[in-house]
Amino acid sequence: MILENVFSAFGAVLNFETLALMTVGVTAGLIAGSIPGFTITMAVVLTLPFTFGLSAVDGLATMIGVFVGGLSGGLMSGMLTGIPGTPSSVATTFDGFPLARSGKPGLALGLGVWSSFFGGIISAVLLVTLAPQLARVGLEFGPWDYFSLVLFALTITASLAGENLLKGIIAGILGLLVATIGEDEINGVARFSFGIEDLKQGFAFLPVLVGLFAFSQLLSDVQDSAKARLPLMDAGRAKAVKVEHLTAIKTVLGRWANLVRSALIGVFTGLLPAAGGSISNILAYDQAKKASKTPEDFGKGTADGIIAPEASNNATAGGALITMMALGIPGDVVTAIMLGALLIHNVQPSPSFIGDNPELAYAIFIAFFLAHFIMIAMQAFCLRAFLLVVRIPMYRLAAVILIYCAIGVFALNNVTFDIWTLFVFGILGYVLKTLGFPLAPMILGVVLGHIAELNLSRALAISDDVFLFVTRPWSLFFLIVAAFSLVFPWYQAKRGREKWTLAYIPLLMIAVALPIFLMEGWLRPILAGALLAGGAALLVKRARGGWAVEG
Amino acid sequence: MVALVLLLGCGVFFWATFQIQETNYGTLSSRVWPRLLLGLLTVFSLGLLAQAVARGRDETAKPTGSWLSRYRNALWCYGLFALFLLSLPYLGMLVGGALFVFACLTALGEPGWRRVPLHAAIALVSVGAMWAIFTFALRVFLPEGEWIPRI
Numbered sequence: 001m002i003l004e005n006v007f008s009a010f011g012a013v014l015n016f017e018t019l020a021l022m023t024v025g026v027t028a029g030l031i032a033g034s035i036p037g038f039t040i041t042m043a044v045v046l047t048l049p050f051t052f053g054l055s056a057v058d059g060l061a062t063m064i065g066v067f068v069g070g071l072s073g074g075l076m077s078g079m080l081t082g083i084p085g086t087p088s089s090v091a092t093t094f095d096g097f098p099l100a101r102s103g104k105p106g107l108a109l110g111l112g113v114w115s116s117f118f119g120g121i122i123s124a125v126l127l128v129t130l131a132p133q134l135a136r137v138g139l140e141f142g143p144w145d146y147f148s149l150v151l152f153a154l155t156i157t158a159s160l161a162g163e164n165l166l167k168g169i170i171a172g173i174l175g176l177l178v179a180t181i182g183e184d185e186i187n188g189v190a191r192f193s194f195g196i197e198d199l200k201q202g203f204a205f206l207p208v209l210v211g212l213f214a215f216s217q218l219l220s221d222v223q224d225s226a227k228a229r230l231p232l233m234d235a236g237r238a239k240a241v242k243v244e245h246l247t248a249i250k251t252v253l254g255r256w257a258n259l260v261r262s263a264l265i266g267v268f269t270g271l272l273p274a275a276g277g278s279i280s281n282i283l284a285y286d287q288a289k290k291a292s293k294t295p296e297d298f299g300k301g302t303a304d305g306i307i308a309p310e311a312s313n314n315a316t317a318g319g320a321l322i323t324m325m326a327l328g329i330p331g332d333v334v335t336a337i338m339l340g341a342l343l344i345h346n347v348q349p350s351p352s353f354i355g356d357n358p359e360l361a362y363a364i365f366i367a368f369f370l371a372h373f374i375m376i377a378m379q380a381f382c383l384r385a386f387l388l389v390v391r392i393p394m395y396r397l398a399a400v401i402l403i404y405c406a407i408g409v410f411a412l413n414n415v416t417f418d419i420w421t422l423f424v425f426g427i428l429g430y431v432l433k434t435l436g437f438p439l440a441p442m443i444l445g446v447v448l449g450h451i452a453e454l455n456l457s458r459a460l461a462i463s464d465d466v467f468l469f470v471t472r473p474w475s476l477f478f479l480i481v482a483a484f485s486l487v488f489p490w491y492q493a494k495r496g497r498e499k500w501t502l503a504y505i506p507l508l509m510i511a512v513a514l515p516i517f518l519m520e521g522w523l524r525p526i527l528a529g530a531l532l533a534g535g536a537a538l539l540v541k542r543a544r545g546g547w548a549v550e551g
Numbered sequence: 552m553v554a555l556v557l558l559l560g561c562g563v564f565f566w567a568t569f570q571i572q573e574t575n576y577g578t579l580s581s582r583v584w585p586r587l588l589l590g591l592l593t594v595f596s597l598g599l600l601a602q603a604v605a606r607g608r609d610e611t612a613k614p615t616g617s618w619l620s621r622y623r624n625a626l627w628c629y630g631l632f633a634l635f636l637l638s639l640p641y642l643g644m645l646v647g648g649a650l651f652v653f654a655c656l657t658a659l660g661e662p663g664w665r666r667v668p669l670h671a672a673i674a675l676v677s678v679g680a681m682w683a684i685f686t687f688a689l690r691v692f693l694p695e696g697e698w699i700p701r702i
Contacts, residue, residue, distance in 0.1 A: 049685070049689070049691075050684075050689065052689065052691070053689050053690065166595060166598050166599055166602060167599070169595055170557065170592065170595050170596065170599065173588055173591055173592045173595065174592070176588050177564070177585065177588050177589070177592065180584060180585045180588065184581040186577055186579060186581070187574045187576065187577045187580075187581045189571060189572045189574060189581040190571075190572075191567075191568075191571050191581060191585060192564065192567050192571075192585070194567065218628075219624070219625045219628055219629075222624045222625075222628070222659055223621070223622070223624055223625060225623070225624055225659070228624065228659060229659075229660060229661055393660075395624075395656065395659040395660055396656060396660070396673060398628075398655075398659070399651075399652050399655035399656045399659065399673075399674075400652060400673065400677045402628065402632065402651075402652075402655065403635075403648045403651055403652050403677070403678055403681075404677075404681060406632075406635075406644075406648070407644065407648070407681055407682075407685060407693065410644070410691075410693065410694070411685060411689070411691045411693075414691070414692065416636070416639060416640075416694065419636060419639070420636060423629075423632055423633065423636060426629070426632075427629060430625060434622075435553055453579075453584045456579065456584065457577070457578060457579040457584075460578050460579055461578040461579075
């Protein structure tokens with residue numbers, strides 16, 4: 001069945017028009033991803049209006065192209081100038097830049113490009129095979145479980161997004177509150193319109209996200225007048241180099257264990273709501289260093305230090321797409337915008353979506369797969385374009401992009417109110433960011449607000465027993481991991497220095513074992529037993545060690 | 552200060568929940584979910600206030616003059632964008648947009664007349680190209696403006 005859908009999707013995507021559009025998308029993503037301060041999200045946002053007139057397959061394939069290109073673009077600036085283009089390529093700089101500076105920029109770029117490629121391909125294969133399975137699991141979810149899943153997505157985003165958990169939670173609630181403005185989806189009643197006619201319909205989803213994220217980001221980029229007037233990057237020392245493809249392929253495949261491990265770390269990180277490429281590249285780098293026989297070489301230009309972060313950040317995209325397509329829950333800001341793009345094309349991801357619309361769902365998967373081949377082909381061209389673009393000062397790009405954002409959001413519904421929405425949320429986003437509030441929880445709150453309220457209402461309509469939230473296995477599972485995610489910032493800060501942190505992971509394993517044990521089938525109770533045994537063994541081991549901490 | 556503004560906002564929104572129409576259908580009243588969120592927001596805002604009080608007075612607070620110079624560029628952009636939006640019904644997207652980009656470039660860029668022709672060219676080409684793509688290729692009818700003759 002999967003193979004049949006895959007072949008049918010290849011037929012839908014493998015035509016000149018779709019491939020040409022994907023090539024444009026990948027190129028735009030590669031260039032945008034390579035410019036520091038110009039995020040993948042912004043590139044996706046700016047591309048979106050151009051896809052309105054396209055068919056769903058063409059439009060979404062173009063957007064996927066931008067997404068994949070953006071993830072791979074960050075490595076160019078990181079390797080050639082030492083400044084990562086995107087947060088998801090920070091760790092690539094640790095070894096990519098030293099290797100390029102040691103006279104091997106072609107090899108450094110080759111390793112980055114091919115690690116991105118293979119990491120992406122591994123995650124594409126997992127996307128095709130895992131997304132339908134996860135969607136099947138999603139079909140088990142009742143409204144109680146969905147509500148608790150949203151709660152978990154928000155708490156983990158709040159705990160990972162910033163230094164201050166309280167501010168993260170407040171930002172998440174603000175996002176949920178923004179989603180309540182306008183017509184109530186359940187009863188059809190207008191809320192918080194304050195007598196303004198346009199507000200009775202509520203805010204359109206994308207202008208809010210573009211305002212909160214892109215508009216406020218641009219103004220942060222031009223805050224320092226002197227810096228904004230300088231070229232984006234000192235590209236004087238960066239030259240267009242010939243990528244050493246063959247040597248790079250041999251080196252990457254020769255270190256397949258690191259490649260596969262890093263790709264799996266990336267996919268797993270992407271599956272979790274809130275944890276994107278910015279986290280996975282550091283995690284994969286750290287694991288590669290720990291597993292290496294020569295950890296002292298890390299930071300000096302070792303190939304493993306490039307393979308790990310680049311394979312993982314591209315694989316994260318596949319993981320995030322799995323969750324988004326199977327459950328309708330975006331993993332991070334980029335996938336939240338991608339979800340908006342899907343909605344524009346009348347695609348509403350949910351557990352039943354893959355089963356109901358296999359041709360479109362698999363076309364998205366195949367587009368993700370093919371985008372990696374296009375990325376390889378376009379890298380050399382984009383390297384030259386990158387060297388030209390980085391000579392432009394930021395203030396010129398910012399002024400032009402601001403007006404493009406306005407044109408783009410107007411084109412969504414052809415109403416000027418959407419540009420006002422962009423403006424107001426642009427101010428709100430900038431103010432919140434300046435005051436230290438992370439924007440990711442707020443954006444996720446805006447996206448998930450309707451889902452949360454709808455499922456709470458459905459749950460209470462079925463039964464007024466609120467204990468169902470803690471007696472249903474999936475709901476209990478999400479509530480437990482939500483509670484642990486709230487403690488996570490303290491765990492991270494005190495790990496290895498305070499005794500209680502030694503009990504955090506074992507207790508999490510034991511706690512999640514209970515709801516998994518209550519689930520149907522034979523596999524999950526076995527998994528629960530393994531988790532329980534593992535958690536207990538860790539606790540005993542640490543107790544025998546006298547709860548000894550480093551400090 | 553931030554916590555106080557948030558608490559004030561909670562108060563305003565809570566008062567606004569009384570304006571939400573009550574229905575005799577549906578299991579969850581339209582007021583319940585926003586009130587639940589506002590309740591949570593109030594609790595966490597009080598937490599933020601307590602955190603700020605415990606931390607004490609911020610001795611590093613900068614004077615207003617320095618604040619203005621720090622956020623000068625953002626204020627320029629927001630001010631010009633507001634003007635662009637207010638003038639949109641009269642000047643339309645093409646003229647209003649090009650004027651916004653030109654004014655923005657002039658305000659943020661290097662001072663002096665030397666850059667004016669370059670900024671004007673960037674504004675005309677960037678907005679003109681995008682306007683043409685949307686109008687002729689994508690068939691999106693961007694606002695034309697009452698004061699601008701039809702093309």
